[in-house]
Each structure stands twice: as structure tokens, then as C-alpha cells.
Amino acid sequence: MNIGINGDSAIALAWKQIDPDVCAAYPITPQTIIVERFSDFVADGEVDTEFVTTESEHSAMTVCIGSASAGARTVTATASAGMAYMWEMLGIASGMRVPITMAVANRTLSAPLNIHCDHSDVMSTRDTGWVLLFAENVQEAYDNTIMAMRIGEHKDVRLPVMHNLDGFILTHAIERMTTLDTHDVKDFVGKYTIDHSLLDIKNPITHGVMDLQDYFFEHKYQLVEAMENAKGVIEEVFEDFAALSGRKYEMLESYRCDDAEYVTVVIGSTAGTMKEAVDQLREEGHKVGCIKVRVFRPFPIEKFKELLTGRKMVAVMDRHISLGSTGPMFNEVCSSVIDVDDSPDVVNYVYGLGGRDVPVSDLKEVYMNMIEGKCKKVNFLGVRL
């Protein structure tokens, strides 16, 4: 069915169709609509979910870890400062291998106080052991919500998953979207089962143990393997989802890249704008293309290598700056092509911080700067100097 819906409501709708066992959350702009809509579904008896209204995000994630350890399929949502507040628990969720799924309505981190979109919240959590998925539009925000569960809960992965959508740009904008049949969604996600439940009193277990010099490293290495396994599982889930929905996703989506000499790498809603810039420049005869990153963790390094080798120049678009360094994706893209013979020049564009509008004209300028050799190593798109 085609409907008009905003990104937050689309996620709440996906949750309604999935009917998870537990949702523990605290509202924060621009994620609030997700938990508001979903709490309506709970109050109206449309789902069987236990909705836990916590007093903070730290507590929300703690409840999620407990319930997922007990064997409950668990969801939550947050943004910005809320995620910063639950940061301690993010590593605990992944370390304890509980496949919580969390919607993140990307919003910058203060100060100055700002409620609008950039990726400083999610990018600051990139080392915490969560699988990170991104959406370009409302449809993808909905689809990612459904796929995230299958990825995280897979026996070879068992990791928590964040599915991100750009604050306001996607959370509050109404777009046309195709829904799946509720029965199909339930079939697709299947049943969440775990090997060892915290509530199985016949087989008591201890969760959250201390692990010192002699074992901590081995347990961390298990996460390294789980992330590596996630790559294959993600491909498998994308295949199955394509069979169900007709929408085929890739870890990296390449747009008009076949003969492209100048390529951008972009995450989130800006990918849509970037495609328009590519189309316009192609009209003008320029060999340009773009690569949209759907999966940032695990980082698809082999695919980057494959897609970027032989290009003249690559501009990595970061909606976040690791202060004192560069955009975080820039570093990782550079390292993906460092050992290839025909490695492209790679430059960095930091853009759109604090929700700064990113028009097609600005993105065309990125390509023209590459073509005309005007790029610095690290560039700040549109900032008034």
C-alpha cells in the first residue's frame, strides 16, 4: 500500500507490524514522534509490547539490555544528547551480545544548543560495537527497521543494531512510501530465540561478568568476528528483503559510477540531493557519480576498494568532524584504498553541520572543485570564513 508518512511514524509503523516484546525509551527531539506514535499503539492494544517509560536514556538502554538478555525482542529510539547519555550502556549491549535494535534520529551534539541534523551523535558511537545502518529516505528508514532485526539477531552476529535517519529532514518530512503486509513483516523477522535466557531458572546463568587481563581480549575478538560475519548476513538479509519487497539494497549503492572519474561518498538523506547533482552534471557532460553508504559498521572496506580503484578523485562527504582530525569516514575511505596500485586522490568535505541546508548547487560545486583541481585535503562546504 502507498501512504504518505514521515520517517518517525514510518518506524513506529514498522514496530507495530513487528510487535516487539519490549520497548524502553525516553523521548528526545527529533525522535519523539517514534515513541509517541508507538505508545499510542500500545495504549490502543494494537500490539502486545511492554512499553517501559524510563526516566533517562541511560536507564532506557539498561532496561533494553536486561529484557533482551531475558529473551525479549527489544527496541528503542533516541537521538543526540540522549544517545550521549546512554553511551556507557552502548558498549555493554554489544559486549553482552544482546541484539537490541535502536532507531536514531540523527541530531547534532551541543553546544551551541541545536536540534538539527548532522551525524555527530552516531559517528561518536562508531567504536561501540553496534551495526550501523543509514537511510536516504522515509522508505529506507522503514525498510531498515525491519531488516535490522534479522541482522542483529542472526546467530552468527548477535549484535545490537542502530538504524539511522536524518533528524527533521527524514523524521518530520512526509514522503510517499510503500508499506509491506503485516503478515509478511512478521514472517520476515521471524521469532527471536536465544540460547541462554536470564529468566530460565532451570538453567541459571550469570550475565555481565567481570573479565580481566586473561579473558577480556578474547571476548573483544569475538566481537571482531561477529562484525565480520555481519557482512555476509547483511547481504543475505538484503537478498531476502528484495525477494519480499522488490527493493534491492547494497551495503554501498553506486549511482552512475560505471565510467565516472569523479566520485563522492555520502551517507543519509544528502545522497538524494547528490544524485540530482550527478544527473545535472552528467547532462553537462561530466563523468561523475556517487556512492551511498548504507552500512557504516561493519565498514565495507573491500567494496570501497572495488568501487574506488581507478577513479581520478574521490570526495568523502562527512556530516561530522572529528575535531582535531578530519571527518571520520574520510579516514576510513582513505585506508580502504591505501594499498591499491591505482589509488585515487581522496579529499574530505565536511558539510551540513547543525542542520545547515545542503542544496544541489553546493554539491555540484564539490564536483566542479574536483574537476578544476580546486580542492584542499579537508574542505568545509559553505562555511563563512
Next chain:
Amino acid sequence: MSKMTVKELVPGGMMIEPGSAMKFETGDWRSFRPILEREKCIDCLTCWIFCPDDSILTKDGKMEGFRYTHCKGCGICARNCPKDAIRMEPEGE
């Protein structure tokens, strides 16, 4: 004992064997050792209640001494004994 590898360890650091703390001997952490003065002891088992480990040995409701393989020497038993029947002595003396 050889240490378990990545492949052998339960993911998430879960302990799936109940009571396995018995296998982890914490007695070598101790710098003070509790000594029972049997003649003062009235077998009230206050020490058994307060011991944060499982290091008070009892038999038929009687205080029998300490499980030195696990006692960390915290001294809580000595502090709480109503009859001063437990004294703490430095290890190595």
C-alpha cells in the same frame, strides 16, 4: 590450566555453569587471615551471615573455621563477631 580460546568461550562473557565461582580461588588475595578462638565462640553464626563470600565453614549449625581457599581476608566476620572470637592476623607472620 590452559586458558580458553576465542572459539571456546561463551559469547558475551556469560557464565552458563552455576556455582562456578567455587573454581576461582580468591584466597591468595588475602593479606590478613581470620583466626577462630574456639573457646569464645557461641556458634551464633553472625560471621556466616555477614561473610560476603562463602568462606565460613559450618557443620550441624556449628562454626568450624574458614575456607581459606576463598577467604579474601576482608575482616567483616571479625568486626561483626559479638564475642570477639575472630582475630585477624597478618599473613606471612
